[in-house]
Amino acid sequence: MNVLDKILELRKLINDANYQYHTLDKPTMSDFKYDQLMHELIELETQYPEYDDEGSPSKKVGGVVLDGFNKFKHTVPMMSLGNVFNFDELASFVDRIEKVTDEATFLTELKIDGLAVTLIYEQGKFKKAATRGNGQIGEDITLNAKTIKSLPLELKEPIDIEVRGEIYMSHQAFKKSNEERLEKGLELFANPRNAAAGTIRQLDTKVTAKRDLSLFTYAIVNAPSYVSTQKEVLELLKKLGFPVNPNDKQARDIHELKQNIEIYDDLRKTLPYDTDGVVIKVNELRLYDFIGTTAKAPKYATAYKFEAEKQQTTINDIVFQVGRTGVITPVAELEPVFISGSLVSRATLHNEDYIKSKDIRVGDTVWVHKAGEIIPEVISVDLDKRTHQQPFEMISLCPVCGSLLVRKEGEADYYCQNPECSGKNIFALIHFASRVAMDIDTLGEKVVETLHDQTFLQTIPDIYKLNQYKSSIMELPGFGDKKVQKILDAIEKSKQQPLDRLLFGLGIKHVGAKVAKTLLKAYPSIDQLKQATYEDLIQIPDIGPEIAQSVENYFSQHKQLEMLDELKSLGLNLTYHQDEVKPHEFNGKIFVITGTLQGYSRDQASALIEKLGGKVTSSVSAKTNILLAGSDAGSKLKKAIELGVYVMNEEEFKVKTDE
Ligand SMILES: NC(=O)c1ccc[n+]([C@@H]2O[C@H](COP(=O)([O-])OP(=O)(O)OC[C@H]3O[C@@H](n4cnc5c(N)ncnc54)[C@H](O)[C@@H]3O)[C@@H](O)[C@H]2O)c1
Numbered sequence: 001m002n003v004l005d006k007i008l009e010l011r012k013l014i015n016d017a018n019y020q021y022h023t024l025d026k027p028t029m030s031d032f033k034y035d036q037l038m039h040e041l042i043e044l045e046t047q048y049p050e051y052d053d054e055g056s057p058s059k060k061v062g063g064v065v066l067d068g069f070n071k072f073k074h075t076v077p078m079m080s081l082g083n084v085f086n087f088d089e090l091a092s093f094v095d096r097i098e099k100v101t102d103e104a105t106f107l108t109e110l111k112i113d114g115l116a117v118t119l120i121y122e123q124g125k126f127k128k129a130a131t132r133g134n135g136q137i138g139e140d141i142t143l144n145a146k147t148i149k150s151l152p153l154e155l156k157e158p159i160d161i162e163v164r165g166e167i168y169m170s171h172q173a174f175k176k177s178n179e180e181r182l183e184k185g186l187e188l189f190a191n192p193r194n195a196a197a198g199t200i201r202q203l204d205t206k207v208t209a210k211r212d213l214s215l216f217t218y219a220i221v222n223a224p225s226y227v228s229t230q231k232e233v234l235e236l237l238k239k240l241g242f243p244v245n246p247n248d249k250q251a252r253d254i255h256e257l258k259q260n261i262e263i264y265d266d267l268r269k270t271l272p273y274d275t276d277g278v279v280i281k282v283n284e285l286r287l288y289d290f291i292g293t294t295a296k297a298p299k300y301a302t303a304y305k306f307e308a309e310k311q312q313t314t315i316n317d318i319v320f321q322v323g324r325t326g327v328i329t330p331v332a333e334l335e336p337v338f339i340s341g342s343l344v345s346r347a348t349l350h351n352e353d354y355i356k357s358k359d360i361r362v363g364d365t366v367w368v369h370k371a372g373e374i375i376p377e378v379i380s381v382d383l384d385k386r387t388h389q390q391p392f393e394m395i396s397l398c399p400v401c402g403s404l405l406v407r408k409e410g411e412a413d414y415y416c417q418n419p420e421c422s423g424k425n426i427f428a429l430i431h432f433a434s435r436v437a438m439d440i441d442t443l444g445e446k447v448v449e450t451l452h453d454q455t456f457l458q459t460i461p462d463i464y465k466l467n468q469y470k471s472s473i474m475e476l477p478g479f480g481d482k483k484v485q486k487i488l489d490a491i492e493k494s495k496q497q498p499l500d501r502l503l504f505g506l507g508i509k510h511v512g513a514k515v516a517k518t519l520l521k522a523y524p525s526i527d528q529l530k531q532a533t534y535e536d537l538i539q540i541p542d543i544g545p546e547i548a549q550s551v552e553n554y555f556s557q558h559k560q561l562e563m564l565d566e567l568k569s570l571g572l573n574l575t576y577h578q579d580e581v582k583p584h585e586f587n588g589k590i591f592v593i594t595g596t597l598q599g600y601s602r603d604q605a606s607a608l609i610e611k612l613g614g615k616v617t618s619s620v621s622a623k624t625n626i627l628l629a630g631s632d633a634g635s636k637l638k639k640a641i642e643l644g645v646y647v648m649n650e651e652e653f654k655v656k657t658d659e
């Protein structure tokens with residue numbers, strides 16, 4: 001590729017990433033990767049000035065203005081910051097300043113990972129807030145900003161002032177909003193920064209208010225003349241009643257800067273909010289005009305970006321997961337290691353090309369980090385520690401269903417194309433965990449989906465191995481400590497469910513809740529049932545040829561027998577205790593029926609309920625136990641919900657009356 005093509009390609013990659021990050025609040029690459037691309041671009045543009053271009057993303061602030069918000073023209077442009085990634089680059093920054101002046105000292109502040117805001121006050125009263133946008137024009141977010149509790153609506157002094165700061169979301173608020181999104185089936189925010197950006201640019205102010213954003217301020221536009229340093233800027237902000245991060249430090253030279261950065265790198269791991277670096281600013285404001293700015297960023301300040309924490313460990317095994325689209329993802333099983341505060345025991349290897357390009361092998365010692373600070377990823381192999389590990393070989397058959405894998409033209413991924421493959425199919429897992437089967441109520445559809453997508457959950461036995469990945473799961477957005485513990489407790493409890501529920505949960509064709517019981521009355525353990533032949537089964541009253549055939553088929557498959565053995569060794573109950581026949585759960589319950597049922601007339605449904613010992617009444621009251629609701633249910637449903645009466649749908653009714 002020639003240089004111009006390379007430059008054009010980098011510009012396109014960066015522009016696309018900007019759009020995903022700034023406009024959609026949904027980044028598609030890590031910040032680290034983005035910064036690398038940007039550095040590469042700037043390097044090439046400096047080396048080949050003939051290809052330099054005013055429109056290059058290296059010359060512009062990355063944001064845009066969303067429709068739905070009023071545009072706000074900044075009085076003084078809101079700029080970006082240059083960045084450095086190591087002490088050498090930091091030393092060059094300091095050198096450049098010392099070339100123009102020998103009077104500069106520095107102030108360091110934590111770089112809060114949120115989004116920039118400008119705040120305008122008149123006579124000490126809050127008037128307007130706006131985002132940075134493209135630096136010249138931002139979005140007017142005044143109403144949403146008012147919902148931020150730490151934003152002062154009235155200052156301690158009645159002055160006219162414009163200040164700048166960062167709106168961010170604390171870890172706690174982030175977990176809470178993602179938990180809510182998970183429950184509502186909404187896509188999760190990737191990280192607190194994107195959650196903050198998505199929240200402040202919400203058209204519905206009520207939603208913004210609920211999500212609990214926070215603020216730190218760090219600059220005054222055209223500071224009054226009696227303020228002469230950045231340190232004094234922060235002090236004035238505090239005095240006026242603005243929230244200011246307390247961790248600023250002074251530094252006289254590169255040595256003190258390094259010391260400060262090392263302190264921050266430890267400190268940041270203990271903070272209840274995300275930081276992505278340290279901002280280093282010349283402390284003396286009078287030097288700013290003199291040192292100057294570029295088109296995009298001031299030259300008197302820069303950001304030292306923290307490296308994502310990485311650790312060494314070994315790869316015990318490489319396993320393969322089937323995604324919902326059939327995509328095959330290789331995953332490294334790791335010797336557990338602590339990274340950024342949690343124990344990591346598996347990490348994605350993406351695909352065959354990724355593994356081969358880094359020559360990753362089972363048994364290797366590798367470096368692991370958390371991409372985007374969330375998802376563990378193997379970054380490189382420590383070749384000095386390699387002994388005689390065998391080169392990696394991609395599998396050719398689906399690890400779940402055994403069908404031939406296909407690599408599509410021009411793609412790095414392999415796919416299982418078997419439409420019946422249970423690896424793709426999370427319905428089997430959802431059914432197994434559902435109320436009518438094993439009743440693991442905290443393992444609902446959305447949770448199963450997320451755990452499957454994150455490769456923790458593939459087969460039924462995986463449910464009972466989730467506790468091994470507890471700390472990794474707790475790191476997932478939306479999975480707080482308490483929530484994960486609840487899920488694991490419910491899973492543990494389900495091991496004691498009666499065997500008929502488990503048999504029904506396996507999803508064997510034609511084996512509903514009632515058939516499961518009938519089968520187990522004749523063969524009261526899995527060990528006995530799996531020995532039964534077609535001829536044996538067909539002898540059981542109520543078991544027809546279709547059921548008998550399906551059951552025999554199921555238990556003749558090696559894979560299923562292995563799975564059942566695994567469930568046994570994981571401690572599940574595989575014996576049926578028939579004497580525990582309890583009265584039907586409808587016994588003594590007061591029902592109301594509403595809406596249109598598909599499979600029953602009202603009379604049929606009432607008769608069934610009464611046969612099982614329940615009673616049917618006509619209006620919903622506090623005494624009602626269960627509302628059986630068909631489609632188009634109206635006021636009775638509303639009342640039942642208000643009174644907290646249990647609402648049963650037709651599907652559950654069918655299963656329960658089938659028992
Ligand atoms: N992952 C992606 O796809 C992707 C895409 C675009 C941008 N990005 C990220 O955004 C960065 C570029 O965005 P940028 O131009 O806003 O630069 P930046 O976020 O690196 O730095 C500038 C910003 O820092 C913030 N800041 C926080 N604390 C501060 C403090 N104490 N003092 C001063 N400023 C402070 C301000 O909001 C300021 O606008 C990239 O380096 C990358 O990390 C990522």
Ligand SMILES: [Zn+2]
Nearest residue numbers: 398401416421
């Ligand atoms: Zn398959």
